[in-house]
Amino acid sequence: MITKAQSVGAARIQSRSLALGRIARRAAMYLLLTALSAVLLLPLMYMFSTSLQVPGKELSVPPKWFPAPIMWRNYPDTFSVRPFHLYLRNTLIVVVGAASGTLLTASMAGYAFARLRFTGRSVLFGITLMTMMLPYIVTMIPTFIIFRSLGWINTLYPLFVPAWFGGGAFNIFLFRQFFMTLPYELDEAARIDGAGFFRIYARVLAPISQPVFATVAIFSFISHWNEFMGPLIYLNSRHWFTLALGLQTFRSEYEVRWANIMVASTLMTVPCLLVFFFFQRYFLRGVVMSGISGR
Numbered sequence: 001m002i003t004k005a006q007s008v009g010a011a012r013i014q015s016r017s018l019a020l021g022r023i024a025r026r027a028a029m030y031l032l033l034t035a036l037s038a039v040l041l042l043p044l045m046y047m048f049s050t051s052l053q054v055p056g057k058e059l060s061v062p063p064k065w066f067p068a069p070i071m072w073r074n075y076p077d078t079f080s081v082r083p084f085h086l087y088l089r090n091t092l093i094v095v096v097g098a099a100s101g102t103l104l105t106a107s108m109a110g111y112a113f114a115r116l117r118f119t120g121r122s123v124l125f126g127i128t129l130m131t132m133m134l135p136y137i138v139t140m141i142p143t144f145i146i147f148r149s150l151g152w153i154n155t156l157y158p159l160f161v162p163a164w165f166g167g168g169a170f171n172i173f174l175f176r177q178f179f180m181t182l183p184y185e186l187d188e189a190a191r192i193d194g195a196g197f198f199r200i201y202a203r204v205l206a207p208i209s210q211p212v213f214a215t216v217a218i219f220s221f222i223s224h225w226n227e228f229m230g231p232l233i234y235l236n237s238r239h240w241f242t243l244a245l246g247l248q249t250f251r252s253e254y255e256v257r258w259a260n261i262m263v264a265s266t267l268m269t270v271p272c273l274l275v276f277f278f279f280q281r282y283f284l285r286g287v288v289m290s291g292i293s294g295r
Contacts, residue, residue, distance in 0.1 A: 044269065051075070051262035058258035071259070078263040086239060087246035090156060091225060094242060097160035099220040103213060106167030110175025111201045115187060125176070132169045136229070144233060158234045159224070159242075171216045178212035179205060214279050222272050243268050 045065065050058045051074055052067045078084070112118075113125045147158045166172065182205060190200045206213075231245040238249070247264050250257040 047262050047269070048266055051259060051266050053259055055257070055259045058262070074259045074263050078260045081260065082246060082249055083238070084243075084246065084264070087241050087243045090240055091242040091244075093156055094159045094227075095221055095224045097156075098163040098224045099217055101160065101164035102167035102171055102220045103216060104167075105164055106171035106216060107175045107206065107209075107213070108201065109166055109172045110177075111179055111205065113172070113176040114179035115184075115200075115205075116197065128169050128172060140233070147234065153234055154236045154240060155234070156240060159227070159230050163220070167216075167220075171219070174212055174216055175209075178209060182208070218275055218279055221275055225268070225272060 046063065049063075049065050049067060052070045052072065053060075053064065053074075054067070054069070054071055055074070057064075109128075113121060113128075143158075147153060150157075152158050152161075186204050187200055190204050195203065226244055227242070228244040231242045235241060235245060238246075241249070243264070247261055247268075250260045250264070
């Protein structure tokens with residue numbers, strides 16, 4: 001006959017085994033994620049390692065993950081052979097201008113589709129989403145002709161001014177979906193206090209929508225920071241080159257400066273990693289909450 005003490009002891013043993021099983025599964029999951037993270041970090045490690053190689057030996061086979069000697073002078077040399085301060089200035093102008101326009105106009109459009117009632121709202125929103133199906137190559141030539149007629153070729157205007165006219169269908173979709181998760185009682189209470197549509201947007205909904213604003217800001221920053229095709233089409237003078245286009249100046253018909261390219265690539269990658277690292281909490285929350293409501 002099983003005594004009470006024996007049953008209690010068996011229960012404790014079973015609970016300990018279950019706890020050990022959970023710890024073992026969690027440890028295995030962490031090890032797997034660590035291994036996958038290491039694999040995904042290999043390109044970044046190779047890029048940084050190559051940036052410290054002796055010029056002319058960057059493409060040695062097998063690759064040297066730990067360069068000897070370490071050429072730290074590749075970093076100041078990269079800034080001395082090309083006007084990277086101009087490239088950085090131009091890139092910041094484009095990024096700040098495009099991100100500001102995207103956040104303002106996309107959020108206002110998303111607010112209109114989510115909170116305002118007007119005829120043809122669903123049809124207009126569907127047409128907006130349909131523009132995402134158009135490849136960039138289809139609109140490239142008409143857009144170039146428009147900017148040429150405006151005299152904006154070889155200026156930075158074509159790279160950030162379009163963001164002030166809607167901010168992109170995907171960003172409008174994100175804002176619309178997020179605004180639809182907010183209770184309509186907020187709008188009704190603000191209307192009772194005499195607030196109009198714009199005041200509700202600016203004073204009520206926008207301050208509590210930080211996650212989606214951070215998400216769109218990260219998307220816009222990374223997109224325009226790394227953009228290559230737009231600057232390649234519209235910029236002719238090196239005085240207006242962005243960082244992505246400035247990388248190509250290290251390649252010529254007879255020579256490719258791989259160490260300088262990797263140095264510049266490393267310096268371009270670090271800001272993107274820092275932005276995502278510091279804003280990942282808002283980014284993940286914005287992406288998750290933007291897909292909750294389907295109304």
